[in-house]
Amino acid sequence: MAEDEDTRADVAGATDEAGVLVLAGTPIGQPGDAPARLAEELSTADVVAAEDTRRLKRLTTDLGVTITGRVVSYFEGNEQRRTPGLVDDLLAGNRVLLVTDAGMPSVSDPGYRLVAAAVEAGVRVTAVPGPSAVLTALAVSGLPVDRFCFEGFLPRKAGERSRRLADLAAEQRTLVFFEAPHRTEAALAAMAEAWGEDRPAAVCRELTKTHEEVRRGRLGELVAWAAEGVRGEVTIVVAGASPAAAISTDEASLRAEVQAREDQGMTRKDAILDVARLAGLPKREVYQAVHVR
Known part of the structure; x- marks a missing residue:
């Protein structure tokens, strides 16, 4: 009887320890691009939170993986509502795997809200790096x-x-x-x-x-x-803008640069475009400098 009580105590103690949130990168096209760890995480996670459960099913079929944990949907429309429950799962000691349709969760995909909540709760967050568009x-x-x-x-x-x-x-x-x-x-x-x-x-x-x-x-x-x-x-x-130092950006300098190009035979439109490019400014700012005085 004492051994059973000790066993129950050990189990209870384990569930009191926080789990791990795993952000898993998924293929952006070819299933064969999936990292080897993805299959392992999918098959062993206690909870799999997926942006689209139908796509998740196709992915697991392609990878030959059987999910043994609980699967929940986690997408833009329900992430605010679902996040507290997933944090509870993490605090209960579960390993929660987050996958989106393609690429890395939280990068223009659902995930940031859950990551922030997990960090605030003191839960470890890690990742399975994968393909990135x-x-x-x-x-x-x-x-x-x-x-x-x-x-x-x-x-x-x-x-x-x-x-x-x-x-x-x-x-x-x-x-x-x-x-x-x-x-x-x-x-x-x-x-x-x-x-x-x-x-x-x-x-x-x-x-x-x-x-x-x-x-x-x-x-x-x-x-x-x-x-x-x-x-x-x-x-x-x-491509990024050319160094702004190539042309001074005060109005007088912009007007002078445009005029110099017009004197060389450029149309005003082309001159404005060229100066805007070299100055790293929107075209309309150069246009206003030339026309609004």
Whole structure:
């Protein structure tokens, strides 16, 4: 009887210890790209929280894995409601595995809310590193990779999108964005408007999948290409601005730079675009400096 009581005490003590939250990267296209640890974590986790349980089922079938733990849905529409329960699972000593449809949880996918709550509760958070559309697109873009920043999805509304791009006009690091296929043309057009049509960029579509395509060119060229329609999951990579020190950004200097280009035979429109590109400014700021006095 004493041994049974001791055993029960040990079990109770174990459940009082916090568990572990595991963020698992999943393939962005080819199931074979899944890290080896993913199958192990899926088969041993006490709880698997999935952005889409149907996609999870397809993934486990591809990997030949049987999930023995509890499966719950965890997506944008229910993550606020589901997070407290998952934290309770963690505090009870469970190993909770979080997977999203593709790539790393919390990177433009559900997960940040749960990570923040777990950290606040003193729970250990770790990850199974896996494929990333951000890094894959950056690597194949042909653009500088030594310094970059990830901006996620641009705002859907045109005005908010323009303001976001204006804020990034002087950013010298390579920029990476996610975009929906039906908004790709509008996003590229807004970038060309804000940063100039000559800014180098790459549109990466359906990365690692059968119909993978990487279209490289100037923003103006890519706008024309996207006008024909874009399908699949899209990642856009854009070169950073040229060093702002190349041109002074006070209004008098901007006017002088535009005038100098006009004197050399450039149209005013092209002169403004060139100065905006070199100064790392939105085109409209140079336009206002030239026309509003």
